[in-house]
Amino acid sequence: MTAIETPDRETDYRVPALQRGLTILGMFNARERVLGMQDMAERLGVSTSALYRIVQTLVDMGYLQKAGRNAFELGPQVIADGFAYLASRDIVEVAMPELNALRDRTSLSCHLSIREHTDSLYVYRAFAPQRLTVNIPIGTRLPCHATALGRVLLTALGEAELGQLYQHLRLDDYPPPAPRTLPELQALIAQDRERGWVLHRSDYSTAIATGIRDHAGQVVAAINLSGADAVMDGPDAQGRFLQALFQSAAAISAQLGYVPRA
Incomplete structure (x- = not known):
């Protein structure tokens, strides 16, 4: 058959x-x-x-x-x-697995934020369950000029745009190391933009942050690693954490379509 x-x-x-x-x-x-x-x-x-x-x-x-x-x-x-496809991808959806992996590699808390006016809005956290850790809840708003994440977000603005954003706001109500005048803020953000990352200390903790870029090369979000001073202090520790942070930022940016210039 x-x-x-x-x-x-x-x-x-x-x-x-x-x-x-x-x-x-x-x-x-x-x-x-x-x-x-x-x-x-x-x-x-x-x-x-x-x-x-x-x-x-x-x-x-x-x-x-x-x-x-x-x-x-x-x-x-x-x-x-x-x-259009890249723009439709939610930044949290893209960043979540990378930040979870970064937390696992470093045993430090990681946060993702975007800028809304002069605030840094926390939209995701990868919490490191340790005794001494930094845990900022999702939805928290902190002033951009007084945080590492916020200062990175402000690097997306030029000097004139920064001046327009802060022209009617007082800055001297915040304790150091936050800048207390607009010229001081503009100078600080220019240095941050040149460096590509920000380190900020407050309340016995340290945070280092860098930017996430979209397909046009614009800083659209920021991520950080944060922990106790005892863990973060020291050039060797900071260098190691900064390298890990850069790797995660590059991976997230690549998924948003960013291609670094040769």
Whole structure:
């Protein structure tokens, strides 16, 4: 008795034209920004006439654009769709696993904050259950200029923007090391921006913070490591913790689409 061959259900449901169109888009990369119709056809193992309608459809939809006679490059719709997806990802969703792993590696508490006006709003924490630890609840608001996380968030602003934000606010109600005047704040934030991280001590605890960047390279959030002075003090300890903090910040930023300049 001859067995009757049944088609693979997954294969049977495929749309060859769609598969070819997506494969074409995947051919473009940093090294190959422009491809000819013949190049695409050879890689797919089909004739150029078989690809013409697919390529034309991609051009009409903005996913490809002409770069010469029978040559094409990625179109603006690819960029727009990619950035829209990245922007839709919740910062907490992206940062949570990285901060949990950072806490486990360092045994220190980690916090994530975003800026709302002149406040640093804490939106996530990875709590280290130790006797001496720093535990700031989610939803807490602290003045940006008086915290490590907040100062990092302020580095996203230029000097003029910073001046406009604080022009009607008094700063001398906060104890040192918080800046007490606007020029002092502007000078401090300029130094923080150049350094790329902030260390802040208060109430027998120390926090080090750095920024999270989006696809445009803008600082959109900040993360920190915080713990007792006895744990955080010392150049060796700070250097080790700072390296771990930078690694986590880079991983989160990469998921938001940030690509460091070469």
